[in-house]
Amino acid sequence: MKMKQPFHHGSLKQALLDASGILLDQHGPDGVTIRAIARQVGVSHAAPVNHYKDRETLLTALATILFKDLLASVQEKLSNKNLPASTRVSVFAIVLFEYAMAYPNRYRLLWHTGLVNHNDPQLLDVMDQFYDACCAEIAGAGMCPERDVETVAIALWSMVHGYTDLRLTGMFEEKNDNVSGCPRLEAMLDMFLNQSHAKSPQE
Amino acid sequence: MKMKQPFHHGSLKQALLDASGILLDQHGPDGVTIRAIARQVGVSHAAPVNHYKDRETLLTALATILFKDLLASVQEKLSNKNLPASTRVSVFAIVLFEYAMAYPNRYRLLWHTGLVNHNDPQLLDVMDQFYDACCAEIAGAGMCPERDVETVAIALWSMVHGYTDLRLTGMFEEKNDNVSGCPRLEAMLDMFLNQSHAKSPQE
DNA sequence: ATGTCAATATTGACAGCGTCAACTTAATAG
DNA sequence: CTATTAAGTTGACGCTGTCAATATTGACAT
Incomplete structure (x- = not known):
């Protein structure tokens, strides 16, 4: 029956x-x-x-939810107030990269121009929150006093997004990736952060 | 008739x-x-x-041609032997970014996973040439003696690709872009190159 | 309780797509 | 001159997004 x-x-x-x-x-x-x-x-x-x-509207709504999840992950990690300033900044990079490795199709959707409307106000709002949080962390950590905070934030996000995107297409395959992280990304972040502090590494 | x-x-x-x-x-x-x-x-x-x-095979062939064009542009710019070492490295970034701004749809196709097969041997070959040329320039310029050349090259490519990709989706809109270039990208490159030289900026 | 309206779901249609099989045409090799 | 084969055509199939017409239902006013 x-x-x-x-x-x-x-x-x-x-x-x-x-x-x-x-x-x-x-x-x-x-x-x-x-x-x-x-x-x-x-x-x-x-x-x-x-x-x-239409389909684009639906997928844009889905992308907005996924981006909110990503932002929530970052905020949850940053809620630990005992983190050193430099690791707080790299949280953005690591959470984003690990999210993409764990859910490659979700990360792909987020930036898929033909399917998602990146002018959607709600999606833009979440992205702005993400960007603002990144800027606040960089500014708050007292990094790069002689450099524009926005430039540092854009450079960081660009580097991580670019590396993630290239990795998802199969480039730069790494044998050393494991559960404890991606050594290459950490090396890149180390380079990036030392630069932003304007500190000479051979001291 | x-x-x-x-x-x-x-x-x-x-x-x-x-x-x-x-x-x-x-x-x-x-x-x-x-x-x-x-x-x-x-x-x-x-x-x-x-x-x-099938369609993917055709679009992969097209993408391979376009990537060859991009590589040729870089090589043509680098054929000028009088360029200072630091500008030689930034040629990769600037040519790539300006190509994407001039032909956004071409750049989009290059990295469109669903349409292009990024395991195609011929496409991989061109990409390897691009990457190798980038590494050679970084190594040859005597940059970053204390850092892994591959890490610097991957970081550079990631940053430029990421910024380009984010710009193509409409993020980080810049009013100051003009025919003479993109000030924000130049600031990012300046930051990146100063870091790789491991030189303290406040000397 | 009854009737009406708006929201929600169904059905059927249309054009466009990639791809395949069957067929036709033409060029070329023997 | 003929056989073979590469190259192009035609028609079909199932898939897609979207729209119009229709059917169902819940809610609310009477």
Whole structure:
């Protein structure tokens, strides 16, 4: 005997996001199609349009959630007030990189121009929070008094994002990566931080 | 009176690549579809399959050509033997960034995982050449004697690629960009190069 | 309780896509 | 001159996003 599904799902909007996340992890950004999401949830192929007017809108909402998660991870790590100033800055880099390695498809979606609308106000808001937090940490650590804080922050984010992105495409494969981290990234950060402190390394 | 087209195109393979480049510039990576290319060239929608077995193969060939162009630009700039050592290194960054600003869709295609096969031997070969040239320049300039050349090269490429990619998604919009360059990128490079020299800035 | 309305879901259609199989054309080798 | 084969065409299939038309339901006013 088959239970008849109720005509109205009740919380389809949330269910669509949940299913999208699962499909994203399993099949990558291209696997997150409107119809596949609808199949996953068990509704008709055109049901999602009632909650998101098109695919880009849905994926932008998903990306916003994922970026919030990423930001929350950073903030959680930074809530430890006993961290030395230099490690506080590198938390941004390490959390971001490890997030991308753990969930490559999620990180890919975040920056996938054709699928996500990077002018969306809500997404922009989260990104601004991320950037502002990064700037605050750099400024608060008393780094680079003679340099523009924004330049340092942009350089740091660029370096980490670039390295992460290149790694996700298969470049710079590292045998030394392990559970305790990525030695190459740490070497890059060490270089970056020593520079920003304007401290000569051979003292 | 209408000229009847010859049944065989003669040089369809090259024509497909040419048309793909035009479509890429005009409509972005998503606009470079097999059928649109065929229309542009004036052949049937299934003709391209005789020369490239699928869309990914065609776009990978296109990406390989574009990357060769980028490498050639760098090499052409570096053929000037009178450049100071520090500017020689920053040539990599500036050429890459300006290429991306001039041809955003081309740069996007280069790193578009779903469309391009980054395990393709020919594409890998060009990328290796680019990376090796970057390493050679860093090593040859006598930079960073106390640091791993590979780490410096990867850090540089990561920073520039990351900044470029983030700029292409609309982040860090700069009003001061102009024909003479990008002041922010130059500030980042200045920071990076001073660090690699391990020179204290307040001397 | 009853009727109405708006929200929500379904169905069916359309055009565009990549890809494949079957077929046609033409050029070339023997 | 013929056989072979490369190259191009046609038509089909299943997939996609999106839209219009329809059906169902819950909620709310009467």
